[in-house]
Amino acid sequence: MKRLILLLPVMLFAVAVGFIVYRSPSFAEGGPGTTEDITVSSGAQYGVASAAEYGAPDDIYYTQNVKSVVFSHQTHAVEQGYACNTCHSGIFQMKAHDVETKPDFNMEGLAKGKYCGSCHTAGNAAAFASDTQCARCHRGVKGLERQETQ
Numbered sequence: 001m002k003r004l005i006l007l008l009p010v011m012l013f014a015v016a017v018g019f020i021v022y023r024s025p026s027f028a029e030g031g032p033g034t035t036e037d038i039t040v041s042s043g044a045q046y047g048v049a050s051a052a053e054y055g056a057p058d059d060i061y062y063t064q065n066v067k068s069v070v071f072s073h074q075t076h077a078v079e080q081g082y083a084c085n086t087c088h089s090g091i092f093q094m095k096a097h098d099v100e101t102k103p104d105f106n107m108e109g110l111a112k113g114k115y116c117g118s119c120h121t122a123g124n125a126a127a128f129a130s131d132t133q134c135a136r137c138h139r140g141v142k143g144l145e146r147q148e149t150q
Helices: 002-023 073-079 107-111
Strands: 060-062 070-071
Touching: none
Parallel strands: none
Antiparallel strands: 060 070
């Protein structure tokens, strides 16, 4: 009986620590740094204000095949709340600009649902179609103004 009384505080402490770790944003389902869920709540829910704080890279500027296109991790990961594996599960490699070596990384490929077109196609309610609102992705499109990031 004395042994049980001595072990009780240790067991309670272990359970409490386990609960705290389980409930923390980085371990809880869909928290920053996890790849369990395809989508998560925005980084703001976890007190994250920028892509760097969220652990995501800066903007990526594409110039090959598609011209003057910016991809914002801030918009997609932090503000929209998509987990890394949403795109880095076969749509894109983790290495930036690797996709530019693909001959179908162009507007025609996007229209066919490849790469950015996985979400940005007509009829997909997740995002605007790649053939609309050109200035949201392309920098310097003549006659259109793009909202600057950050």
